[in-house]
Amino acid sequence: MTQRPAQRPARPSPRKTPPPALKSKAGQPANKPCATCQKQQPRKVPPCDFDKLEFSCKHCGVADKREIKSVAFWLDMGRGKIMTNQVHSPNKRNPAVTDRFEVIEPDTITVKASGGPGYSPGHPALTVQPPAGRGEVKVLRGPTHAVAVSYEPNWFKNRLANITRIGFFAGLRQFFFPPPAMWVFTMAACGARPAPQPKAFYSWKHKVAVYPPDIFKIGLQIPSVRKRERADSRYSEGKVQGSSSSSSDTRGLARTSQSTKEEMRTTGNTELYRRTESVGNRHGTVTQTQQLGTIRGRDYSSDKYEGSDAPDGRALSTAKSFTFTRNGADWTQSFKAAEFIEFLLTLRKQILGLIEFFKAIANRMPKIGWTFSVEVEVFAGSLEYEWGYKEWPKNHTVYRYYKVEVALTLVSAKAEIAFGLELLSAKAQVYGAVTGELKLTFTREANPDRTGPAATVTVPPAVGGEIGVRGALGDWVEVVGKINAGFEGAAVMELAPFALKANLDLSAGKGTFTAKSKLFFSVTKSATLWEKRPIWSRTIL
Amino acid sequence: MTIVSTVDYLNVSIHGYACEVFVNRAPILRTPVDAPYTAIPSVSEWLVSGDNEIAVRVDAIAPPGAIVDPLSPRRLIVQRCVGPLGEIVPAGEDVPIDGLTWAPLPDDPPPTLPLRIAYEFRLPRGPTWAWQTATPMKLDAATTAELLMFLDALHADLSLGDIPGLLSRLRIKFAELAPLYGMTPAAARAGLQEQFTELAKDNAWTVEPLRPDDIVLHLCCDGRVVEPRTRDDQPVLRGQAADGNAWSLPVFISRIDGMFEVVR
Numbered sequence: 001m002t003q004r005p006a007q008r009p010a011r012p013s014p015r016k017t018p019p020p021a022l023k024s025k026a027g028q029p030a031n032k033p034c035a036t037c038q039k040q041q042p043r044k045v046p047p048c049d050f051d052k053l054e055f056s057c058k059h060c061g062v063a064d065k066r067e068i069k070s071v072a073f074w075l076d077m078g079r080g081k082i083m084t085n086q087v088h089s090p091n092k093r094n095p096a097v098t099d100r101f102e103v104i105e106p107d108t109i110t111v112k113a114s115g116g117p118g119y120s121p122g123h124p125a126l127t128v129q130p131p132a133g134r135g136e137v138k139v140l141r142g143p144t145h146a147v148a149v150s151y152e153p154n155w156f157k158n159r160l161a162n163i164t165r166i167g168f169f170a171g172l173r174q175f176f177f178p179p180p181a182m183w184v185f186t187m188a189a190c191g192a193r194p195a196p197q198p199k200a201f202y203s204w205k206h207k208v209a210v211y212p213p214d215i216f217k218i219g220l221q222i223p224s225v226r227k228r229e230r231a232d233s234r235y236s237e238g239k240v241q242g243s244s245s246s247s248s249d250t251r252g253l254a255r256t257s258q259s260t261k262e263e264m265r266t267t268g269n270t271e272l273y274r275r276t277e278s279v280g281n282r283h284g285t286v287t288q289t290q291q292l293g294t295i296r297g298r299d300y301s302s303d304k305y306e307g308s309d310a311p312d313g314r315a316l317s318t319a320k321s322f323t324f325t326r327n328g329a330d331w332t333q334s335f336k337a338a339e340f341i342e343f344l345l346t347l348r349k350q351i352l353g354l355i356e357f358f359k360a361i362a363n364r365m366p367k368i369g370w371t372f373s374v375e376v377e378v379f380a381g382s383l384e385y386e387w388g389y390k391e392w393p394k395n396h397t398v399y400r401y402y403k404v405e406v407a408l409t410l411v412s413a414k415a416e417i418a419f420g421l422e423l424l425s426a427k428a429q430v431y432g433a434v435t436g437e438l439k440l441t442f443t444r445e446a447n448p449d450r451t452g453p454a455a456t457v458t459v460p461p462a463v464g465g466e467i468g469v470r471g472a473l474g475d476w477v478e479v480v481g482k483i484n485a486g487f488e489g490a491a492v493m494e495l496a497p498f499a500l501k502a503n504l505d506l507s508a509g510k511g512t513f514t515a516k517s518k519l520f521f522s523v524t525k526s527a528t529l530w531e532k533r534p535i536w537s538r539t540i541l
Numbered sequence: 542m543t544i545v546s547t548v549d550y551l552n553v554s555i556h557g558y559a560c561e562v563f564v565n566r567a568p569i570l571r572t573p574v575d576a577p578y579t580a581i582p583s584v585s586e587w588l589v590s591g592d593n594e595i596a597v598r599v600d601a602i603a604p605p606g607a608i609v610d611p612l613s614p615r616r617l618i619v620q621r622c623v624g625p626l627g628e629i630v631p632a633g634e635d636v637p638i639d640g641l642t643w644a645p646l647p648d649d650p651p652p653t654l655p656l657r658i659a660y661e662f663r664l665p666r667g668p669t670w671a672w673q674t675a676t677p678m679k680l681d682a683a684t685t686a687e688l689l690m691f692l693d694a695l696h697a698d699l700s701l702g703d704i705p706g707l708l709s710r711l712r713i714k715f716a717e718l719a720p721l722y723g724m725t726p727a728a729a730r731a732g733l734q735e736q737f738t739e740l741a742k743d744n745a746w747t748v749e750p751l752r753p754d755d756i757v758l759h760l761c762c763d764g765r766v767v768e769p770r771t772r773d774d775q776p777v778l779r780g781q782a783a784d785g786n787a788w789s790l791p792v793f794i795s796r797i798d799g800m801f802e803v804v805r
Contacts, residue, residue, distance in 0.1 A: 414612075431633075465612040466612060468579040473627065473628055473629075474723070475583075478582075518721075519732065521740060523782070523786050
């Protein structure tokens with residue numbers, strides 16, 4: 001099927017755009033009458049035009065490469081239109097490419113003009129305009145030309161050199177489908193045709209988009225490491241009594257050590273307790289100092305964490321887990337994984353910060369006491385993503401090839417809570433556990449031949465757990481239905497180009513509660529146990 | 542007057558079963574089949590000297606595969622505990638005296654519903670409650686009509702905001718329960734009046750109309766007590782109050798000396 005291109009370049013004035021015809025040896029401009037003749041005859045322009053223009057690359061007509069022989073444009077006199085044989089993707093999501101011919105570097109573009117009433121000397125002429133900064137515009141005369149086209153020289157090494165300056169993530173993003181180098185080809189003749197032909201081909205401008213040939217691959221193999229923080233406080237009413245403890249452990253790394261120091265001072269109405277715990281392995285140490293002070297029943301507690309500069313086993317294992325290859329060659333060492341490791345640690349810290357969030361609520365009713373435990377795992381599993389440009393065999397375009405195999409837990413968090421608050425004008429304890437897990441598990445490969453699923457995968461968190469409420473003995477609290485509490489958010493992976501975004505929030509704890517009274521009226525009311533707590537939202541890559 | 546400093550309560554934790562929990566055949570609570578349920582209702586006023594019974598009637602079971610979360614597992618646990626009145630016993634620190642747990646194996650054949658699970662225990666000598674000696678009832682047309690008239694009187698008291706009138710019909714309940722829950726009957730009556738004033742401020746007090754066709758009379762405690770509920774198991778005496786609160790007044794009625802009285 002032929003169709004008219006969606007956009008046809010505006011036709012410029014014949015006197016300006018086409019390269020001028022060559023001068024005759026007699027010094028008389030070709031195709032132009034001499035001064036004497038001009039005075040005696042009406043002006044005549046000799047026929048100079050072509051009927052058909054074809055663009056082809058080295059792969060056109062080669063089995064398993066490109067099924068099309070060429071992209072052709074021809075003048076249909078009957079319709080008075082320029083027709084074309086461009087083939088478009090059946091996938092409606094892929095826009096029709098009408099203004100350019102797309103190739104992978106290196107390639108040679110053959111441009112052939114044919115048919116027509118003949119040419120003036122030196123016509124038709126092909127003007128080749130390379131990408132900016134890539135040399136001068138060239139004018140090639142004659143109906144057929146083969147022009148070598150290329151992508152940006154040393155593009156990979158130039159971008160590789162930027163990584164130290166722009167960092168891990170931005171450095172990696174440079175290689176996700178860089179824009180093509182755009183060459184502009186313009187074939188032109190005088191556009192003069194003998195009467196009674198009313199239409200002329202005259203000139204045709206077409207782009208050649210040249211893409212880099214590289215196939216890249218990144219891999220992540222991150223071991224499962226669960227970090228757990230726990231804190232609890234216990235009080236009885238009346239005369240202040242307090243005890244507090246906290247612990248932290250990391251599972252998944254060998255040879256961890258732990259030391260604990262406790263201090264307690266008690267006066268008439270003041271009790272101070274201090275505990276310092278250090279946990280480390282052969283790569284480094286993290287020291288946690290927790291201080292708990294109670295003065296007349298109020299909780300004055302603090303937590304401080306200090307980490308040694310030495311990389312921990314987690315960092316080392318993460319650094320080793322990342323791989324980056326180009327056309328099968330390993331370039332991993334060009335990337336400094338520190339930024340990525342820092343990102344993982346920050347993410348983990350943000351989730352562990354839920355303890356502080358709940359403690360702030362719990363401290364409003366210190367007499368009931370509280371206990372919190374937050375367990376978190378970030379970025380565990382594997383990811384392999386391969387990408388690059390490939391020519392689509394069925395037409396003149398290049399598509400974004402990708403292949404992804406992912407079984408990656410972005411975040412897995414579990415919060416166990418128990419704390420007191422005031423609910424329906426009475427004291428109550430909220431307790432239970434909530435879990436949330438953002439996990440991506442799928443395999444997908446680009447397929448330009450058919451309409452398939454979008455190159456975007458969105459996964460909501462898998463949530464679980466249960467929150468309960470209990471009041472003081474006597475009158476009792478009944479939950480009407482279920483307390484809505486847990487995690488919410490989504491992980492979004494875009495595949496062409498690659499992008500990984502995720503957000504995770506602790507949703508508001510809400511429910512409808514009935515304070516069941518033994519002697520009075522029972523009262524039912526909706527209440528919010530805690531407000532929504534945003535934890536983490538960012539584009540990772 | 543003796544102020545009791547401890548109270549008997551049930552530690553109820555049920556998920557995956559629509560149940561009704563009874564103490565000595567008095568209904569205490571109902572659980573949904575599709576949501577976890579935990580509560581610690583006090584039940585001292587239903588316990589008696591000598592033989593006692595705690596029972597669970599299972600009316601529906603969530604289908605296999607509907608409950609897969611290990612942090613919110615399928616379970617049916619009812620434990621009898623004793624704890625300090627007015628204190629919060631943190632979750633997980635209840636000290637059960639006895640209780641029942643039902644955990645059928647996955648391969649067990651499905652039980653015939655409703656399924657009744659119960660256990661008995663003995664208690665030392667204690668007070669004898671008015672409901673224990675109340676006249677057993679049969680819900681015939683005459684008794685039903687009388688009960689509806691009694692409910693109508695309670696409803697009228699509430700509609701008019703006549704709390705003294707209401708309290709006169711709650712005499713036995715206040716006399717028996719106030720000491721049990723650390724109050725004198727007079728203090729409890731004053732507390733109810735005060736709560737009503739709070740709930741009814743700004744003329745926010747409304748009472749749902751009493752619709753006899755929506756009332757189901759549940760005969761319990763071997764016919765000595767009746768609990769009226771709506772068809773969807775709500776208290777029949779209920780309405781809206783200030784601050785967006787909904788109020789309700791569950792009642793258990795017995796015939797004492799020929800007269801209907803609210804005993805719980």
